[in-house]
Each structure stands twice: as structure tokens, then as C-alpha cells.
Amino acid sequence: MASYVSLAIILAVLAVVASTLYKVNKSKDTFQRPEGPANDYYQNSMKNLASMSWTTTVKMLAHFFVPVYKSEWPEITADKLLHRVNSDNPPLLIDIRSPEEYNGTDETNTYGHIPDSISVSILDLETKLEDLKEYNDKEIVTMCPGGGLSLVAVDILTKAGFTDAKSLKGGTDNWHKKGYPTTT
Numbered sequence: 539m540a541s542y543v544s545l546a547i548i549l550a551v552l553a554v555v556a557s558t559l560y561k562v563n564k565s566k567d568t569f570q571r572p573e574g575p576a577n578d579y580y581q582n583s584m585k586n587l588a589s590m591s592w593t594t595t596v597k598m599l600a601h602f603f604v605p606v607y608k609s610e611w612p613e614i615t616a617d618k619l620l621h622r623v624n625s626d627n628p629p630l631l632i633d634i635r636s637p638e639e640y641n642g643t644d645e646t647n648t649y650g651h652i653p654d655s656i657s658v659s660i661l662d663l664e665t666k667l668e669d670l671k672e673y674n675d676k677e678i679v680t681m682c683p684g685g686g687l688s689l690v691a692v693d694i695l696t697k698a699g700f701t702d703a704k705s706l707k708g709g710t711d712n713w714h715k716k717g718y719p720t721t722t
Contacts, residue, residue, distance in 0.1 A: 563586035572683060611692040613707040614679055616716050621678070623654070629677035630670075631655035633710070634691045639683070649714045650722035652681070663691055667698045678703045685709040 581643075596639045605651040614622070622629055633640050642650035651657070658666050660682070670678075678700060680691035688705040695703040706713065714720055 556688055560595050567596075578620075583599050587674050597666040611689050611696070612704040613685070613689075614704050616713045616718060617705050618715070619679060619706055620718050622679075623652070628654070629679045630673045632663075632670075632680045633676060634658050634682050634688055634701075637709070640707065642720075647683070647710075648722075649710075649720045651720060652710065652713060653719055654720050655681070660691055661689055664698075670695075670700070674699060675701050679706055681706040682702070683709045685712070 589689050619629075621629070631652055631654060633651050635651075635657075636644065636659060637657055639647045640651045640655075642648045678695060680688040680695070680703065682688040682691075685705055685708045689711065692703045700710040710720075
């Protein structure tokens with residue numbers, strides 16, 4: 539299972555790097571390759587990667603790996619989370635989307651985030667584990683746009699010793715569609 543998580547993260551990072559390199563090299567006009575069908579395929583592949591934001595790439599990969607995690611990691615529905623958020627002992631909410639999505643400035647997301655959630659990108663989660671240690675035995679709910687990548691976050695937290703981590707089923711998109719509160 540860890541190999542799937544590692545593979546998903548590595549593929550996402552590689553896609554971001556390839557996209558960035560293509561954009562940088564294209565702007566410097568130094569990205570020259572011999573003409574021919576192989577080069578055309580390569581150029582088109584790089585253009586497709588460059589046209590996707592890294593969050594789109596991560597979302598795409600997350601949907602590929604969702605079946606692997608669906609049966610293994612706990613999830614909480616939006617309805618139950620709304621009740622838990624309004625309780626006397628609310629969970630720690632970790633939004634693993636990009637800062638742009640979290641703040642509602644991404645072109646695909648203008649609704650922002652669930653109130654009182656914290657922003658920790660999935661790519662930064664492992665480096666922030668020490669900062670989260672006080673929540674080791676407390677309820678933590680991770681969230682992403684569709685609920686797939688947040689299962690990877692649950693995997694990371696669980697392997698780091700967090701005992702009550704779960705994913706928001708259907709993600710922040712589902713939360714927003716239900717009309718539950720969000721802020722920017």
C-alpha cells in the first residue's frame with residue numbers, strides 16, 4: 539500500500555516538474571529538439587502537462603488511486619462532519635488542497651475552505667507532522683476537492699502514529715454543493 543502512495547506522490551511531483559520546466563524553457567526559447575513524429579508527441583505531451591495546474595494533475599492521480607484506499611481508511615460524510623464541527627469538541631480540519639484552492643482564488647474553486655480548517659498542502663504534509671503532534675490522539679479530518687487524495691493524507695497521518703484520522707467523503711466540492719459554510 540505504501541508503494542501506491544509513494545508512486546502517486548512521485549508521479550504528481552514529476553508532472554509538476556515537467557510542466558514547470560516546459561514553461562520555463564518555452565519562455566527562454568531554448569527548448570529545441572529535432573523535428574519528427576517523436577518530437578511532436580513529446581512536445582504535445584509537455585504542452586498538455588503545462589496546460590494543467592499541479593492541482594489538476596494531483597486530482598487526476600488521486601482518482602486513479604481512490605479504489606485502493608476506499609476500503610482501507612475511514613471516511614466521514616459531510617452531514618456528520620457538519621455536526622462534529624458544531625460540537626463542543628470539533629475535530630482538527632486539514633485542507634490538503636493548494637493555497638489558491640484553499641483561499642478561493644483558483645479558477646476552478648472560488649468557494650474557499652471550511653471555516654476553522656488549516657491549510658497544509660499534501661506535498662507539505664509529511665514535513666508538518668511534528669507541528670501536528672498535539673493532535674496525535676484527537677480526531678483529524680483531511681479534505682481535498684473530491685475525497686480521493688485526502689485518503690492519501692489519512693494514510694500518511696496513520697503511519698505517523700495519528701490514531702483518529704479520517705477523510706471527508708466527497709471532499710470540499712461535496713461540502714460546498716450541500717450549501718454548508720465556507721469562507722475565503
